[in-house]
Amino acid sequence: MVTRRKRTAEEWRRVVFRTQLVSARTKLYLVYLADFMDAGRRVSRERRLVAADLGVGERTVDRMTNEARDGGFLSTIVPGRKGVTAVYQGLFPTSQRDSSCRAELDADDLSQRDSYGGPEMSETVALKPRSARQHVGAPVVTTDAPSTCPYHADDGLPCPTDCRGYSPSSNEEAAS
Secondary structure (H helix, E strand, O other): OOOOOOOOHHHHHHHHHHOOOOOHHHHHHHHHHHOOOOOOOEEOOOHHHHHHHHOOOHHHHHHHHHHHHHOOOEEEEEOOEOOEOOEEEEOEEOOOOOOOOOEEOOHHHHHHHHHOOOHHHHOOOOOOOHHHHOOOOOOOOEEEEEOOOOOOOOOOOEEEOOOOOOOHHHHHHHHO
């Protein structure tokens, strides 16, 4: 059995310096990310902080991330979205000559990709299908009489017509 040693963030940084696959600006971005990488070459840094530290706009950070991904230096482990910072894996390109190359991953990195999670990931829930949400925000129509339904009897307000316990006769009886 052949044991492969883990490649470090420092080795990754050296490969970034030597590459011709990405622009100088993206190299600077990748070297910056290397400062925040853990031992497994995973990194998570807010886009606004990266932009402020490098003196560029957030859209430029997006472009540099895409260029690094296309060059085979980054892979997305957890995609970013509102309230969740993206997590990237630093990769070693398999070919320095081919800019559309695929990057190699250590076997450990692949197994950790599936097991990565945090509090944000465990608390996410799927949205209801659109058909189940179609009446959200529908106008509420009420009657003038106080309600006798068990759901609105305590507040003394008229029962909305979309109430489960609404019936026109019960509202008319309550008014008399």
